[in-house]
Amino acid sequence: METREVRPVGVVRRREAESTEGKCVIVILPEFKDAMLGIEPGNRLQVLFWMHRLGEEDRRILQVHPQGDTSRPRRGVFAVRGPMRPNPIGSTVVEVEEVREAEIVVSGLDALDGSPVVDIKIAG
Amino acid sequence: METREVRPVGVVRRREAESTEGKCVIVILPEFKDAMLGIEPGNRLQVLFWMHRLGEEDRRILQVHPQGDTSRPRRGVFAVRGPMRPNPIGSTVVEVEEVREAEIVVSGLDALDGSPVVDIKIAG
Numbered sequence: 001m002e003t004r005e006v007r008p009v010g011v012v013r014r015r016e017a018e019s020t021e022g023k024c025v026i027v028i029l030p031e032f033k034d035a036m037l038g039i040e041p042g043n044r045l046q047v048l049f050w051m052h053r054l055g056e057e058d059r060r061i062l063q064v065h066p067q068g069d070t071s072r073p074r075r076g077v078f079a080v081r082g083p084m085r086p087n088p089i090g091s092t093v094v095e096v097e098e099v100r101e102a103e104i105v106v107s108g109l110d111a112l113d114g115s116p117v118v119d120i121k122i123a124g
Numbered sequence: 125m126e127t128r129e130v131r132p133v134g135v136v137r138r139r140e141a142e143s144t145e146g147k148c149v150i151v152i153l154p155e156f157k158d159a160m161l162g163i164e165p166g167n168r169l170q171v172l173f174w175m176h177r178l179g180e181e182d183r184r185i186l187q188v189h190p191q192g193d194t195s196r197p198r199r200g201v202f203a204v205r206g207p208m209r210p211n212p213i214g215s216t217v218v219e220v221e222e223v224r225e226a227e228i229v230v231s232g233l234d235a236l237d238g239s240p241v242v243d244i245k246i247a248g
Contacts, residue, residue, distance in 0.1 A: 001132040001153070001240055004174050006211050008125040009202075028202075029125070032210060034186040038203035045202070048172075048213060050128050062158040078133075078169070078244035079162035086156060087130050087242050089172060091215060116125055118211050120202035 008116035009035070012049060012109065020110040025103050026117055033102045035120075043096040044123035047109055050116040051088040058084050090115075093123045132240035133159070136173060136233065144234040150241055152226045159244075163228060167220040168247035171233055174240040175212035182208050214239075217247045 009032040014024035026047065028036060039045070061084040063074040077085045090111060098105035104120075111117075133156040138148035150171070152160060163169070185208040187198040201209045214235060222229035228244075235241075 001135065003132075004130045004240070004242070006128045006130050006213075008127070009210050011125065032186065032202075035200040035202045035210070037187055037198065037200035039200065043203075046215065048211075048215070062156065063161055074161065076159040076161035076163065078156075078159045079167075079246055081245045081248050085243060085245075086133050086159070087172075089130075089213075089243055091170065091172070091245070116128070118128070119209060119213055121205045121209075121215070122203055124205050 006050070006118050008050070008118060009120070010117040012111045012113060012115040012117060014113045017113045020112060023097055023105055023107045024109055024111070025105050028102045028104065030102060036099070036104065039096060039099055039104060041096050041098055044093055045096060045106065046091060046093050046121045046123045047106070047117060048119040049090045049111045050118055051083050051090050052115055053112060054083060054088045059086050059088065089118065130174070130242050132174070132242060133244070134241040136235045136237060136239040136241060138237045141237045144236060147221060147229055147231045148233050148235070150228040150230060152228070154226060157226045160223070160228065163220060163223055165220050165222055168217055169220060169230065170215060170217050170245045170247045171230070171241060172243040173214045173235045174242055175207045175214050176239055177236060178207060178212045183210050183212060213242065
């Protein structure tokens with residue numbers, strides 16, 4: 001089956017490069033700013049992001065020990081939520097803290113600094 | 125920012141081509157079959173799929189009337205869950221009805237026949 005092209009719509013920015021804790025900022029690319037209309041503090045948003053630190057070889061891993069615990073039996077990557085998977089797309093529901101010109105300050109996003117954001121949806 | 129390549133891991137198959145109701149089958153591509161290990165009937169899975177009927181022009185739409193209702197004010201596509209968005213990736217939580225050799229029968233998946241599946245995660 002043919003591959004599909006995903007285009008970043010924004011990027012995650014946070015102060016500490018190696019952390020995924022606390023608030024962070026989703027900086028929306030200028031050409032997608034109009035797609036923010038209606039987002040308000042207090043909203044819950046589902047954020048899809050590309051786990052960009054993973055390499056091509058990580059995309060070939062099909063089974064893992066859950067939470068990296070080798071005492072637990074292997075499971076397929078479709079039966080866990082870890083980062084190793086054929087398409088390294090993270091999906092997390094976050095809370096909107098603040099909306100600025102082309103930025104959304106959120107809490108609860110377990111994405112590293114620099115992660116490309118590929119979609120945002122109101123949480124259903 | 126650079127684009128990323130998404131590779132289908134399976135495809136949605138259902139009897140009625142124009143429906144998104146009722147049970148359907150996720151046919152996993154042979155090379156990703158091992159990633160199913162541990163999926164069982166009764167599991168809730170988050171399925172990410174490509175809304176393949178949308179065209180290139182639909183990816184440029186940034187604001188819509190919610191549910192197509194023109195009496196409602198426009199919202200940005202990041203503030204709704206409709207199919208129009210820069211990257212047409214659907215995200216739905218489904219229930220596993222049956223697991224076969226390289227197929228997962230699910231209920232609750234609002235994807236059309238032929239939709240490429242790009243990721244499956246246990247629902248968290």
